[in-house]
Amino acid sequence: MRREIAIDVDTCPDHVWAVLTDVTRWPAWTSAVRDATLVGGGTLALHGVVRLRAPRLPERTWRVGEFQARRRRFTLQGDGLGGRASVRFALTTPAGDGARTRVLVTHERAGWIGSAMARITARTVDGHLQTLAADLKEHCETRRRAGVPPVVTGSAG
Known part of the structure; x- marks a missing residue:
């Protein structure tokens, strides 16, 4: 099962x-996530481990695969x-406009249990993805209007 959400920020x-x-x-900025922990601290990086708790879903441990x-x-x-899931976040600049960002969130589930769980939790997961995208847009645009400078990460990939 695959679901994509695109939003312009x-x-x-x-x-x-x-x-x-x-x-x-x-x-702090989305109701789609109750708790988020980067296991071992530091910053998000390849092979890092993230624990997320979302409303109406069990805690989930994710590995940064890309x-x-x-x-x-x-x-x-x-x-x-019996299953695997992935959530991919990809940012692009629409039509060469460096003042705007398109965010594409892709959620996929596979496997014999993954497919069954996808059908059971589809509405909840879809709602969380929609909320996350909308809240990201609101948070980033509000900070921009307030004149808060962006924090530029030093990580290379």
């Missing part, structure tokens, strides 16, 4: 990337008995 990609990759702060700072994309992957 009226601020530069560096700003959106800094907010999105600071996963431990997600609960992290490309230069291309502004990363993928969280979760494997379990």
